[in-house]
Amino acid sequence: MHIELKRGSSTKLYVQIALTIADRIRSGLIEPGTRLPSVRKMTVDLGVSLVTVSKAYAELEAIQLISCSQGKGCYVTGLGASTTTPQPQEDGTGNVHRKRSSDTGAALNWQMTLIDYLPRAQLWRHFDVSPQVRHELHMSAIQPELLPTRDIIDSAYHLSSDHTDRMAAYGSFQGDWELRQTFAAHFNSRGLQAAPERMLITSGAQQGIDLVARTFVGPGDVVYMEAPTYTGAIDVFTSRGAKIITVPMDDEGMRIDLLTRLCDTYAPKLIYTVPTHHNPTGITMSARRRAQLLNIAQSYHCLILEDDPFADLYFHEPPPASIKSMDNAGHVVYIKSFSKVLSPGCRVACAIADGSVLTRLVAAKSTADLGSPLLTQKALQTYIQNQYDVYVRELREKLYARLCAASEVLDEHAAKGMQWRLPDGGLNLWLELHGNFDIHELHRQSLAAGVSFLPGSACFVGESDTSSLRICFTVTSEEALRQGLITLCDVIERYTSQQAGSAADRLPLI
Structure with a gap:
């Protein structure tokens, strides 16, 4: 695993290591069940101390991206990268099946010895969602029926x-x-x-x-x-x-x-x-x-x-x-x-x-x-x-109607403390929540309820943004948009209520 360390940076080395591995896990570049290099091997590969690597792994374990046990090593849990499902694969006979992670588990662990230079790939990771998601509000796109x-x-x-x-x-x-x-x-x-x-x-x-x-x-x-x-x-x-x-x-x-x-x-x-x-x-x-x-x-x-x-x-x-x-x-x-x-x-x-x-x-x-x-x-x-100029004039009217619908739903159903601004154009709404939350946990709960959004953390560089998210108001029909936003607001309301008054015992660095 290639990790570019900036030794003159004000960011401590163990934080740089943890951030890089966290980005790779959340991007899906390191799959659930993968065993990470041992502390000693990572120490040699990066030219840092045992304490530095141990602290990096401890940070990752604190936010439940990996699980470590004495004598067995550290394994990726996958909790931070559960935004997609395995894609269908052909078996060569025309039959389509889905691979299970267990099929490719320990036998492929050797691949971690192959060095790559992809520190993160959040765009790919957040492109598709699982089939149970009914309202795909994560994708910045226009409803296909509106396109020529x-x-x-x-x-x-x-x-x-x-x-x-x-x-x-x-x-x-x-x-x-x-x-x-x-x-x-x-x-x-x-x-x-x-x-x-x-x-x-x-x-x-x-x-x-x-x-x-x-x-x-x-x-x-x-x-x-x-x-x-x-x-x-x-x-x-x-x-x-x-x-x-x-x-x-x-x-x-x-x-x-x-x-x-x-x-x-x-x-x-x-x-x-x-x-x-x-x-x-x-x-x-x-x-x-x-x-x-x-x-x-x-x-x-x-x-x-x-x-x-x-x-x-x-x-x-x-x-x-x-x-x-x-x-x-x-x-x-x-x-x-x-x-x-x-x-x-x-x-x-x-x-x-x-x-x-x-x-x-x-x-x-x-x-x-x-x-x-x-x-x-x-x-x-x-x-x-x-045809473009006539088409785009009509398209603007249809997209603006979607924005008005989203605004109405948010005005009525938004959780306490939620903030947003209505854009003058484009496809997206940026929602900010009040408080310091685990956006990945909120994301998991929202997916389970059938609504996807883009976690704000994917839009920041090396920062753990925990209080913002992006939804696209143009990707679906107006009725489906209303239903999806109502469900999302309900999920946010329940989650923020659960978190209210219960400050975290520890705020991870990543």
Whole structure:
């Protein structure tokens, strides 16, 4: 098990070890029943003392992620990673079955000797839920019935049948030229002047974030992010070994005053932000803050990665102009995903960059997959060019109706002390509870009641956030949303009542 220790950090070594293992357990990278390396082996592998490793294991045992016994070793209990169930597997004969963890238990323990470099993978772990969950509010997505799936399928069918020559050739590494022209018109109408030559088509925003990280971020490089922030971005930058520093938010977005002071001590290599209808909080960064953030990037000659999946999903007034629209010196890489709004299965996003930054991203893309699939690019190009604007106007009305329904339920059923803010757009609601609770225990109880949510801890870097969660109000029908939220509020009310007046004997460090 590879654990990158920062020996000059103010965080004690045993806490760093415990945090890393906890992240791996909660991500499902270390499965329930797995025996952890012995204290002596971990001591040798990491070059630390026996006391340091023993204290790390004690922290993990205190929060019930592992169980240790004298002479037998320490085993993962799985209590912190019970968010998914085994997926169906084919046995080679067409029959489908589910693997049980007992089938792959002790016989595979040797695999723990294989070193990997995935410190966490919360995005994957929280993507699917077990079949008993009736109300899947954890997924940031739009109800499938609201998407133009049939139109896009029809377009793909005609393209594949009428233009077989196109399907028989590789596409451009940079992306289909006609799609980039269509994107240019789309962005220009929204105040972002972007020529097709400045664009790179990626397989979703997640690949765009990964390409930027793999190209420009290495071990020890300083990356600033909002706290909380998008789970998938945390996973990517953590896997690169970056020194991630998080900056709190207020009603205008990232606290630029705090960021400025931090940059004086730790110069940034990259600043990652979701400035419009932020994931997970829904906050929209003000125009003033966007200009200040760009000034910081110019001062430190660093990059801003502007992740923009939700700008078209505003409910009242359009959001402020993108940071990229103010960028005259190539400091901003702008990533716009069309997957959530149109077709998650198509996985199409656009990155806009300038100069050698774009050249290097195209080179990284070519080594990753030789270019995104041409068929999905062509299918979406036709739809975006001819129907997108009308579709998205109608979609905003339907999503806003879901938000109003969620607001009504929360006003009536929310547990005492719960707080939330209604976003101006996007898909998500960020709920904060009053008190210091075990969010993972609340999550387990909610899943048992048939409702999923995203624990707030997945949206923080190395922090054990115990009082917040994200729900998506657009992923299901209005009636199902109401039922799911009522059930969730009931679960929270029962859980917080159980915890009221019973302070924990010990507050774990992780």
